[in-house]
Structures are given as structure tokens and as C-alpha cells.
Amino acid sequence: MIDLIRLKGEMSLIEQENGIFPAVCPLDCPDTCGLLLHKEHGKIVKVTGNPEHPITGGAICNKVRNMTERVYHSERVLYPLKRVGAKGEGKFKRISWEEAVTEIASRYKQLITEHGPETILPYSFYGNMGILSVDGMDRRFFNRIGSTKLQQGICNAAGNAGFKYTMGFGGGTIPEDAAEAELFIVWGGNIVSTNMHMIPIIEKARKRGAKLVVIDVHRNRTGDRADWFIPLYPGTDAALALGMMHVLFDRELVNEAFLARYTVGHEELREHVWEYTPELVASITGVPAEDIVKLAMMYGETSPAYIHIGNGLQHHDNGGMTVRTITCLPALTGQWLVKGGGAFKSNGPYGKVNSEALEQPGLRPNPEARSVSMNQLGDVLLQLDPPIHALFVYCANPAVVAPETGKVEQGLLREDLFTVVHDLFITDTAKYADIVLPATSTFENTDLYTSYWHTYVQLQEPVIPAVGESKSNVDTFKLLAKAMGFEDEAFQETEPEMIQAALQAEDNPYLKGVTYEALKDRRFVQLNVEERVHYLDRLTTPSGKIELFSAKLAEAGLPPLPTYVPLHEGYDGQRRPDQEAAYPLMFISPPNHSFLNSTFANVPKLMSLEKGPTLQIHPEDAQLRGINDDDEVTVWNDRGSYVVKAVVADKMLPGTVVSQGLWWEGGRGRQRANALTPSRLADMGGGATFFSTVVDVKRN
Numbered sequence: 194m195i196d197l198i199r200l201k202g203e204m205s206l207i208e209q210e211n212g213i214f215p216a217v218c219p220l221d222c223p224d225t226c227g228l229l230l231h232k233e234h235g236k237i238v239k240v241t242g243n244p245e246h247p248i249t250g251g252a253i254c255n256k257v258r259n260m261t262e263r264v265y266h267s268e269r270v271l272y273p274l275k276r277v278g279a280k281g282e283g284k285f286k287r288i289s290w291e292e293a294v295t296e297i298a299s300r301y302k303q304l305i306t307e308h309g310p311e312t313i314l315p316y317s318f319y320g321n322m323g324i325l326s327v328d329g330m331d332r333r334f335f336n337r338i339g340s341t342k343l344q345q346g347i348c349n350a351a352g353n354a355g356f357k358y359t360m361g362f363g364g365g366t367i368p369e370d371a372a373e374a375e376l377f378i379v380w381g382g383n384i385v386s387t388n389m390h391m392i393p394i395i396e397k398a399r400k401r402g403a404k405l406v407v408i409d410v411h412r413n414r415t416g417d418r419a420d421w422f423i424p425l426y427p428g429t430d431a432a433l434a435l436g437m438m439h440v441l442f443d444r445e446l447v448n449e450a451f452l453a454r455y456t457v458g459h460e461e462l463r464e465h466v467w468e469y470t471p472e473l474v475a476s477i478t479g480v481p482a483e484d485i486v487k488l489a490m491m492y493g494e495t496s497p498a499y500i501h502i503g504n505g506l507q508h509h510d511n512g513g514m515t516v517r518t519i520t521c522l523p524a525l526t527g528q529w530l531v532k533g534g535g536a537f538k539s540n541g542p543y544g545k546v547n548s549e550a551l552e553q554p555g556l557r558p559n560p561e562a563r564s565v566s567m568n569q570l571g572d573v574l575l576q577l578d579p580p581i582h583a584l585f586v587y588c589a590n591p592a593v594v595a596p597e598t599g600k601v602e603q604g605l606l607r608e609d610l611f612t613v614v615h616d617l618f619i620t621d622t623a624k625y626a627d628i629v630l631p632a633t634s635t636f637e638n639t640d641l642y643t644s645y646w647h648t649y650v651q652l653q654e655p656v657i658p659a660v661g662e663s664k665s666n667v668d669t670f671k672l673l674a675k676a677m678g679f680e681d682e683a684f685q686e687t688e689p690e691m692i693q694a695a696l697q698a699e700d701n702p703y704l705k706g707v708t709y710e711a712l713k714d715r716r717f718v719q720l721n722v723e724e725r726v727h728y729l730d731r732l733t734t735p736s737g738k739i740e741l742f743s744a745k746l747a748e749a750g751l752p753p754l755p756t757y758v759p760l761h762e763g764y765d766g767q768r769r770p771d772q773e774a775a776y777p778l779m780f781i782s783p784p785n786h787s788f789l790n791s792t793f794a795n796v797p798k799l800m801s802l803e804k805g806p807t808l809q810i811h812p813e814d815a816q817l818r819g820i821n822d823d824d825e826v827t828v829w830n831d832r833g834s835y836v837v838k839a840v841v842a843d844k845m846l847p848g849t850v851v852s853q854g855l856w857w858e859g860g861r862g863r864q865r866a867n868a869l870t871p872s873r874l875a876d877m878g879g880g881a882t883f884f885s886t887v888v889d890v891k892r893n
């Protein structure tokens with residue numbers, strides 16, 4: 194309890210030169226760990242997991258154990274900078290905050306006069322998950338301006354929309370309950386690298402006999418641990434789930450009482466899935482028919498049976514329908530009622546704060562302002578009419594992370610585009626900026642964190658002073674608001690006041706009892722999870738039940754019943770291309786172990802652990818192309834190309850290649866995986882379709 198005792202002292206955490214202080218991991222990771230920062234002579238010298246945090250349990254990933262390298266990185270931006278070279282060249286000169294803010298405000302005022310406020314576009318995502326950092330003063334500022342709105346569909350949008358069509362409410366099984374499962378199906382997620390605290394939960398259950406089944410297009414670190422790894426063709430997961438449903442109905446493994454009480458559409462679904470025989474599904478997915486039967490029977494006969502729906506399978510043309518379909522499985526078996534059963538996609542809705550109080554949409558002079566998808570930034574910058582003339586990027590690095598980065602770069606090169614980037618580094622995006630503003634790291638900020646997996650809300654208070662002249666997002670947007678002449682009270686609020694407003698969410702019973710004072714005292718406070726007993730009685734679908742048949746989907750022009758819809762760009766087992774096809778391989782670009790999107794891809798230790806960008810290719814595909822392990826190869830399609838090292842590996846079905854991790858151009862290689870990925874939107878939620886991509890590969 195050393196940290197908490199110190200907290201109750203008179204001095205702020207910043208003022209205390211030595212000691213161990215609590216913090217929160219800010220990364221876009223479901224685990225949202227409680228951290229301990231070890232300070233000596235005013236500097237953080239070590240980052241460890243908080244042993245008192247019930248989910249963290251003292252363990253953190255290697256990425257964040259090396260966080261001090263990022264915080265004290267020699268290339269951190271310390272002062273505001275103004276571009277002096279060509280766009281993309283990365284040449285800047287130091288200026289003062291006053292000069293920077295004055296220039297931004299005067300350019301914005303001029304652009305608003307000439308083109309209207311929608312000529313300004315904010316571009317942000319969750320490079321820092323702090324609620325004040327990305328959903329607070331920034332939103333107020335751009336609302337007050339009346340900027341074009343940004344649809345933030347790059348990550349979970351399709352899957353969350355699919356889950357909601359089925360369940361209404363977005364939350365699912367919480368980790369403490371999942372611990373009771375006898376069967377864990379991890380579907381489309383490499384949780385060893387992206388949700389590591391789920392692993393001890395599974396391993397503890399396995400010691401008493403529980404089984405781990407991993408379904409994925411790529412045998413990654415999680416697949417390597419499985420009792421049973423099931424590989425399939427990319428984008429065919431919904432077909433596999435429908436084949437399982439066929440077997441569940443056929444073998445009378447469904448829970449009729451649950452179906453009658455809690456669902457609508459079960460009779461239509463029963464009829465519908467007859468066509469998805471194991472043989473048909475095998476021909477689509479590449480999973481043998483006997484394995485489909487075995488998997489369905491294992492699922493139907495094991496209780497509690499828990500499904501962990503990963504992020505990967507939603508990044509397809511059919512991503513929303515895929516998640517919707519998998520979400521129906523626990524309804525067929527009644528597992529939503531069993532502690533430890535059900536499914537997890539995102540538990541973010543349990544901790545939903547009062548976003549209206551935070552973002553203050555009422556400040557907006559033009560509520561009907563246009564909105565654009567962050568997945569289509571290239572087209573937005575190149576084609577939108579009337580055009581965007583000012584781009585403000587923060588907590589994001591779209592030159593590396595957005596789809597079709599070739600177009601994004603072309604857009605960023607526009608001479609008539611005024612670009613501001615607020616970041617800790619000269620990222621590949623910042624190289625195109627007219628003004629770069631230095632951003633604080635999370636350990637220099639006050640912020641509020643919820644998790645989209647576990648149920649603890651956490652408070653971060655600054656542990657070290659701002660490095661250089663860096664400023665938090667809250668302070669930056671307050672300064673800009675002042676320079677713009679905005680006198681609204683919204684821009685006077687302090688961080689504690691914003692946190693208090695965020696936690697006053699009358700419509701969220703799970704937040705009852707979570708207050709700023711309690712957080713200040715205890716650092717992390719659990720949501721009111723007792724409310725989950727009412728879970729199935731509070732579904733917010735139009736029928737109030739689990740919608741196996743969704744009239745809303747039909748209204749949206751999508752199949753009302755769970756359905757396998759082939760990809761626009763890609764192949765399933767029935768549509769295998771011959772080798773004469775222009776692009777006969779499917780290209781999947783999931784995260785690697787040491788980076789988080791493009792974060793950490795400039796930290797030397799983590800870069801060296803990853804060794805460099807690679808492309809995993811099946812031995813059959815490699816042999817056809819004369820490719821050997823460690824050969825330099827070019828991967829290309831109509832959108833672009835890049836050069837990587839080949840790894841010949843039997844880790845996916847033939848016809849699929851895998852490139853893990855997003856490397857900066859300034860990193861070890863010039864890999865730009867997203868030069869190849871499409872900016873098409875998924876079937877639901879405006880989601881991204883990174884993995885519905887075809888390519889070819891040749892040895893250099």
C-alpha cells in the first residue's frame with residue numbers, strides 16, 4: 194500500500210522526487226492495466242503492474258515495461274515546430290506556443306470566413322485512451338468551431354454494430370465470469386499479444402480441465418497455445434458459425450426454453466440454417482466437415498461455454514454480419530444465462546460515461562454538419578467537395594495506420610492543406626504538418642480511464658511534470674479556444690470538473706457509486722456489476738429480446754437472418770483463384786507482439802525484438818514463386834507495394850499471406866502494409882475492411 198499512503202500526503206505526485214506511484218496504461222488495449230511508476234530523483238526509472246489491481250495482478254506486457262524509453266525518448270518533440278522544408282520532408286524550426294497558437298487561430302479564422310467551418314477536419318483515434326484526452330476538450334473545440342465531423346470506424350465499428358443488432362446492449366461476459374468457463378473459444382483474436390490478462394484466466398481453468406479452442410486465419414501465439422487450433426479462410430467465419438448452428442439444431446443441442454423466452458426469429462433461423470450443411474460450410478471455410486460437427490457438439494455439450502470475439506474477423510467487407518452471427522450462438526444454447534458462458538466483443542458500454550457533458554454538442558452552430566469516415570482519409574483529402582483545407586491530427590498516425598496510405602500521403606502533400614499534428618514524435622504523419630505541437634505522455638496528465646473488457650474505472654494524475662514544453666490535449670484545446678475568442682464556460686472547466694461531469698451518467702446504472710472522490714481515494718473503482726443480473730431484461734433491441742431475426746437489418750438492406758456474405762475482394766474455399774489470377778493471395782496485416790498499431794514502432798528495444806517487417810507465406814505458395822525463408826520479396830496490388838523479408842511458415846491455409854505489425858517509414862524497413870489495404874467500408878457501422886485485400890508476391 195506504499196503508493197496509496199503517499200497519495201494521502203500533502204505533496205502532489207509530481208513534487209515527490211522518489212517513490213512508487215499509481216498510474217494507468219493509456220494504450221488501446223482491453224486490459225487497461227493499473228501501473229506503478231517507480232521514481233528516482235524525479236524521473237520514472239521503472240514501470241510495473243499494480244499487484245493490487247484485480248485484473249492486472251502485478252503483470253504487464255513487455256511494451257509498457259519499456260514505456261520509459263518512449264517517455265524519455267531522445268526524439269520526443271519538446272517544443273512547437275513550424276515546417277521549413279517541403280511537406281513530408283520532416284524539416285522544422287522551433288517556435289513558441291504563442292506563435293503556434295496565433296498562427297493556427299488566424300488560419301482557422303481566415304478559412305472559416307472564406308470556406309465555412311466545415312473546411313476544418315479533426316482526425317483522432319485512441320492513441321491515448323484517456324477520456325479527457327480524446328473525448329473532452331478537443332470535442333468541445335471542434336463542436337464550437339462547427340468543423341466537419343469524423344466517423345471513427347477504424348477499429349470496432351462493424352463488430353460492435355453487428356453485436357448490437359443481435360443483443361441491443363453492447364456489453365457481454367465480464368472477465369470474472371469468464372473464469373468459470375469449461376470451454377473457451379477464442380475467435381479471430383491473438384489475445385496473447387492483445388489481451389494478455391485473459392491468458393491466466395484461461396490457463397487456470399485449463400488446470401481443472403477446461404479446453405481452449407482457437408479459430409483464426411493465422412496460427413499466431415494464441416493459436417500455438419490452443420488445445421485445438423482451427424484454421425479457416427479469411428472472411429468465412431460467419432459460414433463456420435452457421436454450420437455450427439446447423440449441427441446444434443440438427444442434434445437437438447439447442448435450449449428451446451431459452452429460445453422461446455429470450456429470442457425472436459428462432460423458427461426462421463432453424464429453417465434458414467438447413468442450407469449450411471457441414472459439407473457446404475467445409476467447402477467455403479476450408480474447415481473439414483467432421484471438424485465442424487465436432488466443434489458444434491463440443492460447444493453444444495459443454496457448459497459454461499465462452500466465446501471471445503476478437504477484432505480480426507470484423508475487419509472485412511462482411512465484418513458486422515460475422516460478429517452478429519457468432520453472437521447468436523450463445524442464444525441457441527442458452528449460454529447467455531450461464532455464469533461463465535455467453536460471449537465478449539466489447540464491454541465498453543458498461544462504463545459508458547456522460548459523453549454529452551464531456552463533448553458538449555450543444556456548442557455546435559451547425560448540428561447537421563457533414564461527417565466523413567476516418568477510413569477514407571485519402572479520398573476525403575483528395576476528392577471531398579467542398580474540400581478540407583485544415584486538418585488537425587492528434588492521438589493518431591494516419592500516414593501509417595489508415596487504409597490506402599498512398600492516397601493519404603497524396604492528400605497530406607496538398608499545398609493548400611493546413612495541417613497541425615499534436616504528438617509526442619515526428620511521426621510519419623507529422624512529417625507533413627505545417628505546425629507540430631508537442632504532446633504530453635499520459636504520465637504527465639490528469640485523466641479518466643474505463644476499460645472495454647474489465648469493469649474497473651481508474652484515475653490518472655500527473656506523476657512527472659510535462660516534458661519540455663509539451664501540453665496535454667485539454668490544455669492545448671483550451672489555449673486554442675482562447676485564441677479563437679471562444680468565451681464559453683466549457684473552455685474554463687478543470688480536469689476534475691470534467692471527470693465529475695463525465696461520471697454523472699444517470700442513464701448508466703453501472704456507474705452508480707463511481708465518483709471522482711472515490712477514484713481520488715482508491716485510484717480504481719469497480720463498476721456496479723451487480724446490475725448484470727438484469728442483463729437480459731434490459732436488452733435495447735426493438736423487441737427487447739435477442740434478435741435472431743432483425744427487422745432493422747432488413748430495413749438497412751442487409752439480410753435479417755445471420756447469413757454468410759462472400760467478400761467483395763477476397764476468396765473463400767469455393768472461389769479459390771488459379772495462379773493466373775492477377776492477385777491470387779489474401780493479405781492479412783494483424784498487430785505484432787511489441788507494437789500497438791504504430792505506437793512503439795520507434796522504440797529501439799521493441800523494434801529489435803520484432804527484428805523487422807516480414808511476410809509469412811505458406812510453403813506451397815512460396816514454392817510456386819521460388820521463395821525461400823529470409824528472401825526479400827515485394828508484395829503488391831493495384832493500390833501499392835512494399836518490400837519485406839519472407840518467412841515460409843505453415844501457419845495459415847495456402848492462399849493467405851500474413852504481415853504482422855505497422856512499421857514507420859522512419860523505422861527499420863519501408864513497410865507500409867496499409868499501402869495495400871482498401872478504404873472500402875464494411876457492411877455495418879462504417880467499419881474498416883483492412884483484411885479483405887488480395888495481393889501477389891514475388892522474390893526480388
Ligand code: SF4
Pocket residue numbers: 218219220222223224225226253254255256257389390
Ligand atoms: S498494453 Fe495492455 S497489457 Fe500492456 S500494460 Fe497496457 S493495458 Fe496492460
